[in-house]
Amino acid sequence: MRKHGDALLTAAVWLATALVVGAFLWLLGDVVIHGIGKLDAAFLLDAPQNAGRDGGIAPILVSTLLILVVALAVAVPLGLATAVYLSEYAAAQLAKPLRVCLNMLAGVPSIVFGLFGNALFCVALGMGFSIWSGGLTLACMMLPLFIVTTESGLSAVSSEWRRGAAALGLSRAAALWHILLPAAAPAITAGLMLSIGRALAETAALIFTSGYVDRMPESLSDSGRALSVHIYDLSMNVSGGDAAAYGSALVLIVLILAINSVAVNLTERFLQARTTA
Amino acid sequence: MIWSRHNISSPSRADVLLARLSGSLAFAVAVLLALVLLMLFKESWAVLASGGWARFFAGEGWFPSSGQYNLWPMLWATLVATLGALLLALPLGLASALFGRFYAPRWLVLPLRRVMMLLAGIPSVVYGLWGLTVLVPLIAQWEPPGASLLAAILILALMVLPTVALTSEAALAAVSSASLQGAAALGLSRKGIVLGVALPEARAGIFSGALLAAMRALGETMAVLMVAGNVVQTPGSLFDPVRVLTANIALEMSYAAGEHRAALFASGLLLMLMVAALAWLAGKRGGRLYA
Known part of the structure; x- marks a missing residue:
């Protein structure tokens, strides 16, 4: 009887895993099969025509990149400074509530950030639908994740190193610059890559901030359509846009996977360096 | 220290x-x-x-043009879709985590974890695209119109599966090897070890993983918007098209003005409160909020 139950559980676990992996292979397979036909140099270098059914995605890639650059330019310095403050300077009674807030904000739905970005950047600050608004909204969305990963990287640096630096008479600023930040660099980069991946995947927060316009942006105050918004628009609002949508989806997935695998590699190398040090 | x-x-x-x-x-x-x-x-x-919260929970339904802002139908759709997705994703994700820890041949463990990480990174709009072009037509063959609560549940389950699997695996990995070896030394079968020792010890971690998955599912917009059909109604069956709170914001924000716009912001506030409650619950149980 006991033998029986054991075999049953084993079978169930194998079956469930096969089901999960199968579903994902189905999804990825479909994206590759439907997308690969669209994918060539012209698709990446041409402007979209006929509402995106034909032509390429060049202006959309440029807009996506610009939105990302704005987001990073704001989020990285702010996030790095906050993480340093939390891990090296802040008193515990101040750091704790800040951490709780960050954890909560990391879970706030992206559409809510979209509402916030629309109200603050587009309307209250008068930026309208623009790459600025989209990038700043994404920066707010990225901050919690980036701060938390960076801070955990900094706190993972052995306290021996801090004491060693202190014994050598280094100021804390010098210790931070010469020892702690370099030691935590892989973890910080990994957090950065994760945040970029999430920003690239974001759609809901961008629809009402950076907008729908699929022309080549001329400045950062122009509206620009991100790649994920392009996929959404093609599949929902453009009949016959599925092929181009799958092509764009393949480009997006390849981009995100490349970034994610860099992040995973860096994290693993960092952890290995920690455990062998 | x-x-x-x-x-x-x-x-x-x-x-x-x-x-x-x-x-x-x-x-x-x-x-x-x-x-x-x-x-x-x-x-x-x-x-x-003007009228306070009451207007969101009473009245004929969601008719912004005549000042009716009853959120119940969409709130129900959101809750049912989230719950349904969790009911599917929890056992499947937990099983694949157990597989990775206890059942998989050695060479399969790392590729499986890589697959899960890869899936966690796929954008929601791609899940939506696939659901719209593959899953919805399939369901429509069985029971039209296809774009339905069921499609939303299936896509959401797929989306939160990696979250459940990765957090459960981390929780199972933290089970002390001493208790596992002790259980094995007592002659427990693998089933006995898994169900009697590993799962109970990893309970807290698995629970906070489930809460994290629930947060993701509650807040998901694009994937659900693309497959759920977006009709404002209290779901009566799995095949009814429904509209969730997040999708409602995305659909109506572009033309909403005045009180209507304010109502959309209020529903965003409601979403935020629900997510904050889940985050608070997870934090209270000492779980970490990152996979």
Whole structure:
């Protein structure tokens, strides 16, 4: 009887895993099969025509990149400074509530950030639908994740190193610059890559901030359509846009996977360096 | 460890400067994030002040043009879709985590974890695209119209599966090898070890993983918007098209003005409160919120 139950559980676990992996292979397979036909140099270098059914995605890639650059330019310095403050300077009674807030904000739905970005950047600050608004909204969305990963990287640096630096008479600023930040660099980069991946995947927060316009942006105050918004628009609002949508989806997935695998590699190398040090 | 970082290094002018600079930037971040809540309140005040919350939970339904803002149908759709997705994703994700820890041949463990990480990174709009072009037609063959609560549940389950699997695996990995070896030494079968020792010890971690998955499912917009059909109605069956709160915001924000816009901001506030409650619950159980 006991033998029986054991075999049953084993079978169930194998079956469930096969089901999960199968579903994902189905999804990825479909994206590759439907997308690969669209994918060539012209698709990446041409402007979209006929509402995106034909032509390429060049202006959309440029807009996506610009939105990302704005987001990073704001989020990285702010996030790095906050993480340093939390891990090296802040008193515990101040750091704790800040951490709780960050954890909560990391879970706030992206559409809510979209509402916030629309109200603050587009309307209250008068930026309208623009790459600025989209990038700043994404920066707010990225901050919690980036701060938390960076801070955990900094706190993972052995306290021996801090004491060693202190014994050598280094100021804390010098210790931070010469020892702690370099030691935590892989973890910080990994957090950065994760945040970029999430920003690239974001759609809901961008629809009402950076907008729908699929022309080549001329400045950062122009509206620009991100790649994920392009996929959404093609599949929902453009009949016959599925092929181009799958092509764009393949480009997006390849981009995100490349970034994610860099992040995973860096994290693993960092952890290995920690455990062998 | 009890030691204070604050007095082990010699203070210098650079230090004072850096402390002030990073402190004020951290303060700026805190202010920025407080602004999120503030803006939501400010923008929804128009409708909150006139008639208060009551209007969101009473009335004929969601008819913005005639000032009816009953959120119940969409709230129900959101809750049912989230719950359904969790009911599917929890056993499947847990099983694949168990597979990775206890059943998989050695060479399969790492590829499986890589697959899960890869899937966690796929954008929701791609899940939506696939659901719209593959899953919805399949369901439509069985029971039209296809775009339905069922499609939303299936896509959401697929989306939160990696979250459940990765957090459960991390929780199972933290089970002490001493108790596993002890159980094996007592002659327990693998089933006995898994069900009697590993799962109970990893319970807290699995629970906070489930909460994290619930947060994701509640807040998901694009994938659900693309497959659920978006008809505002209380779901009567799995094949009914429904509209969830997040999708409603995305659909109506482009033309909403005045009180209607305020009502959308208020529903955003409601979403945020629900997610905050889940985050608080997860934090209380000592779980980490990152996979």
